[in-house]
Amino acid sequence: MNENKIIIFDTTLRDGEQALASSLSMEQKLRIAKQLARLNVDVIEAGFPVSSPGDFESVSTISKEVRGPAVCGLARAVEKDITACGEALKGAKRPRIHTFIGTSQIHTEKKLRKSEDDILQLVKKSVEFARNYTDDVEFSAEDAGRTGKDFLCRVVETAIKAGAGTINIPDTVGYTVPEHFASIMDLIFERVPNVGDAVISVHCHDDLGMSTANSLTAIAHGARQVECTINGIGERAGNAALEEIVMALKVRKDLFNVYTDIETSELMRTSKLIRDICNMPVQPNKAIVGSNAFAHSSGIHQDGVLKAKTTYEIMTPQSVGLKDNKMNLTSRSGSHMVKSRLASLGYEEADYTLSDFYTKFKNLADKKGTVYDDDLITLMESKSSEDLEDRYVLDYLNVSSGKKTVPTATARIVIDGEVKQEAACGDGAVDAATKAIDRIVGFDIEIEGYHLDSVTQGREALGRVAITASAPEGHFVGNGTSTDIVEASAFAYMDIINKIARMKMFNKKIPPKIDISL
Secondary structure, rough: OOOOOEEEEHHHHHHHHHHHOOOOOHHHHHHHHHEEEEOOOEEEEEHHHHOOOHHHHHHHHHHHOOOOOEEEEEEEEHHHHHHHHHHHOOOOOOOOEEEEEEEHHHHHHHHHOOOOHHHHHHHHHHHHHHOOOOOOOEEEEOOOOOOOOHHHHHHHHHHHHHHOOEEEEEEOOOOHHHHHHHHHHHHHHOOOOHOOOOOEEEEEEEOOOHHHHHHHHHOOOOOOOOEHHHHHHOOOOOOOHHHHHHHHHOOOOHHOEOOOOOOOOHHHHHHHHHHHOOOOOOOOOOOOOOOOOOOOOOOHHHHHHHHOOOOOOOHHHHHHHHOOOEEEEEOOOOHHHHHHHHHHHHOHHOOOOOOHHHHHHHHHHHHHEEEEEHHHHHHHHHOOHHHOOOOOEEEEEEEEEOOEEEEEEEEEEEEEOOOEEEEEOOOHHHHHHHHHHHHHHHHOOEEEEEEEOOOOOOOOOOOEEEEEEOOOEEEEEEEEOOOOOOHHHHHHHHHHHHHHHHHHHOOOOOOOOOOOOO
């Protein structure tokens, strides 16, 4: 192996799944494993076969159907665990058994109640037993971050001598800081005589928010495998995030002088798959894959990016699988950004006076927060304040739904003073409400995205709904807020209805796609 190659060991399906409210199905795990193969990870830790029949089946199925990465199963330093791993991995082209035992004093004395000599014997026996199933055996010294230095070195030496080709040094409880972790790595390379016969790996948790920093520090001090998860999901505060480590090594290659084989353009797609299947939302400001990771709102930043993207972007959106960055139009946006967006919508400088339009823009931005392209067109095409008023007003909404009940909705809308009312059934309460509204207005609308956030806390929290939809007039974004989710959804849909009405009045289409990244 090239000494500058960093092996990416993905444990999303094992450590990551442990953080979920419910286990993933075999089909879900297989979908994730196939995407990890497209991402080109080196090792997929597919599960803990002895833990349940479902986990055994998942590891076995992934072993048979996924090619490319090595497929790994986890096992305690117990023969029945290792046997289960060996059986589950029979179909793998490149099987790996990952066995572990606690080595810190608190683990050996409180949990295992064994002496150091007993632990060393178990390390030796478990690795040797695993070698009966595969030559690719990894050993982990659980809670290495709190293990005594002398004993940790003895454990590593014993595992390598027994035949482990990879030695993992995990910061199991996220206890270490970079300087401390660096000293552990240096100690192993300096004092373990056979350390050159194995790849040293790290597995860091984020309890103190330093999992990525500790992992990168370990790489800088000689580690050549890093264990991580997509979006950083995992036990408690999570694991080191794969996307953060990979992009840090790529962007700062001048500092680390190492590389991975990860297909980074698949990072965003993989992140979204994990988000959706695992029902684990990604915070907007999450590094690399958060919805705001390539978004610019400050007028100063937007001006810089318009002149040269590298002023505020250290990596390209395309490098992680995005089409482009996102320029949020808010009250903080400068006139230069507004002018640029108007030009992209087909408006020339002769069509408006920038200072006057910018004043109108700022007033609208102060009122609604984010201004979308359809809002800009409305401002450009409106001749008076009346043009900005809602033509369609939701006057009444009643929805009935529940178990063994067909969801139905009755809506009453006031249109230019005229009252119209319709009822409809749907697949759910929101679907019934939007269908009833559709029957009244008669617009051709297709909902493409739906997103719900809690604005406040408590049982009576305000819900904020954002809907993206397409129509012959273009793509639109609607927002609505209420303590009732269905009502908030109806308000958001009515927001879209009124935007389409203005487009019809102005007879001007907006561009084919607005990137709002719900």
